[in-house]
Amino acid sequence: MSIKQILMRNFDDINFEYKGLNVAKSMSKLEAINLLKKTNLVESGYYYEKIWEKYDDIKDCKINNIVVGFNNNDDRFVQMCILEKDAFSIFEGMAIVGEILEVSKGTLYIPKEKDSIIETLERKLKEADLQGFKIEIIVGKIDSRELGEEILVHHVETAAAISAMFNLGEQFVQTKIIAVDGSVEKPGISEVIIDSNIKEIIDNIAGGAKGNIKAIVLGGKTGRCITEEDAETGSFLGFGINEINVLSSESCIVDFAKQGITKVYENTCGKCTFCREGAYQLSQILSDAVEGRGKSEDIELMEEIADEMAEETNCSFGLTASEFVRTSLKLFKSEYESHIKRKNCPTGYCKAFSIIAIKGDLCDSCGECMDVCEYDAIEGKKKYIHMIDEFECTKCGKCIEVCPNNAIVKIAANKSVGPDKLTPVGKWKKR
Numbered sequence: 001m002s003i004k005q006i007l008m009r010n011f012d013d014i015n016f017e018y019k020g021l022n023v024a025k026s027m028s029k030l031e032a033i034n035l036l037k038k039t040n041l042v043e044s045g046y047y048y049e050k051i052w053e054k055y056d057d058i059k060d061c062k063i064n065n066i067v068v069g070f071n072n073n074d075d076r077f078v079q080m081c082i083l084e085k086d087a088f089s090i091f092e093g094m095a096i097v098g099e100i101l102e103v104s105k106g107t108l109y110i111p112k113e114k115d116s117i118i119e120t121l122e123r124k125l126k127e128a129d130l131q132g133f134k135i136e137i138i139v140g141k142i143d144s145r146e147l148g149e150e151i152l153v154h155h156v157e158t159a160a161a162i163s164a165m166f167n168l169g170e171q172f173v174q175t176k177i178i179a180v181d182g183s184v185e186k187p188g189i190s191e192v193i194i195d196s197n198i199k200e201i202i203d204n205i206a207g208g209a210k211g212n213i214k215a216i217v218l219g220g221k222t223g224r225c226i227t228e229e230d231a232e233t234g235s236f237l238g239f240g241i242n243e244i245n246v247l248s249s250e251s252c253i254v255d256f257a258k259q260g261i262t263k264v265y266e267n268t269c270g271k272c273t274f275c276r277e278g279a280y281q282l283s284q285i286l287s288d289a290v291e292g293r294g295k296s297e298d299i300e301l302m303e304e305i306a307d308e309m310a311e312e313t314n315c316s317f318g319l320t321a322s323e324f325v326r327t328s329l330k331l332f333k334s335e336y337e338s339h340i341k342r343k344n345c346p347t348g349y350c351k352a353f354s355i356i357a358i359k360g361d362l363c364d365s366c367g368e369c370m371d372v373c374e375y376d377a378i379e380g381k382k383k384y385i386h387m388i389d390e391f392e393c394t395k396c397g398k399c400i401e402v403c404p405n406n407a408i409v410k411i412a413a414n415k416s417v418g419p420d421k422l423t424p425v426g427k428w429k430k431r
């Protein structure tokens with residue numbers, strides 16, 4: 001089992017020693033590059049290139065700024081944690097790269113949503129012993145034109161890994177900080193070896209899935225959608241992934257796609273037409289789909305738009321923004337068709353196609369649901385199974401919360417779980 005739970009990283013602000021920087025300073029450039037080769041360190045993020053090859057590609061350029069920033073995609077939560085908890089490693093990593101490439105300054109880009117930590121970072125930066133290497137912290141996205149220099153760009157996670165690597169030498173194994181969320185027993189963050197198997201992470205670190213797995217999403221809400229089988233055979237962590245989201249059989253793929261692409265539309269910088277307009281159109285089509293206004297031609301249209309976005313946009317944000325739509329359309333086309341053509345959500349999740357119903361075999365006629373319903377939508381009397389009038393019901397869900405027998409459920413509108421006429425408790429048979 002190739003999962004490592006012991007942190008390779010320091011995450012210790014108080015006792016940070018800058019050992020890695022001293023090691024780098026004691027080495028020749030060739031020795032440092034050889035160490036990078038031996039440990040096979042790769043860049044985090046979208047392009048996944050080997051660090052020593054990256055340095056080899058720029059050997060004839062006069063680099064004058066080591067720039068460190070974030071992935072542009074939706075998968076930022078973990079990167080934020082690294083920034084907050086491992087700032088000294090990031091600073092040291094930048095200074096080590098400066099030492100190897102003979103550059104004396106760097107720029108650290110902080111995403112807008114994290115500008116509140118800039119003061120803390122500035123304070124930590126003042127405390128950091130970088131032996132002459134200067135770092136400027138800027139809020140915003142990396143803008144190479146604005147910097148107007150020959151720059152080398154690393155992901156924040158890579159900068160922290162470089163620090164860990166020079167601290168540990170040849171014992172270093174590249175790891176990834178990964179968050180597992182969704183339908184799992186123990187959602188949370190762990191550090192795992194970069195080629196760990198996705199299913200092993202879910203089972204052994206996140207305590208396994210809650211119920212049956214429908215799909216696994218790699219890389220935030222807009223990431224790649226894979227099946228449980230794919231997860232059993234593959235390691236995808238190398239491809240810039242920091243988040244694994246487990247979707248249970250009760251999750252609606254179409255609604256998940258809508259949430260992800262709507263977030264993309266809210267965050268696109270808008271410079272490229274395919275990213276800006278593509279995200280807008282997909283979010284409209286998907287909203288129509290979950291609200292019962294889908295048109296049969298929408299599926300083909302979504303496929304076209306999603307493919308164009310993946311090919312015609314200018315940065316990794318746009319290139320990966322339609323990943324969930326593209327991959328889930330291949331794996332779960334029938335679920336999209338159900339929403340769009342048959343006006344039905346097979347999971348019963350989408351409000352437009354769902355009803356609240358009482359399970360005939362579980363209701364004991366206690367009457368709690370009637371007391372809580374503000375819309376008089378529940379019919380029933382003592383010793384009889386209660387029933388919900390779907391025309392009066394607003395689907396507020398309050399009755400679900402109070403039922404002591406878990407008899408009230410949200411189901412697809414074309415399904416039935418209880419009687420349609422007054423039936424004594426215990427007399428209804430499941431069909």
Ligand code: SF4
Pocket residue numbers: 267268269270271272273275276313314315316317318319
């Ligand atoms: S792909 Fe274009 S529009 Fe989208 S975020 Fe990147 S630069 Fe902005």
Ligand code: SF4
Pocket residue numbers: 358362363364365366367368369370380386402403404405406407408
């Ligand atoms: S549905 Fe639940 S709360 Fe309502 S009467 Fe039956 S058992 Fe009681």
Ligand code: SF4
Pocket residue numbers: 356372373374375376377378388392393394395396397398399400
């Ligand atoms: S979901 Fe709300 S409106 Fe509908 S029956 Fe339950 S409490 Fe009443």
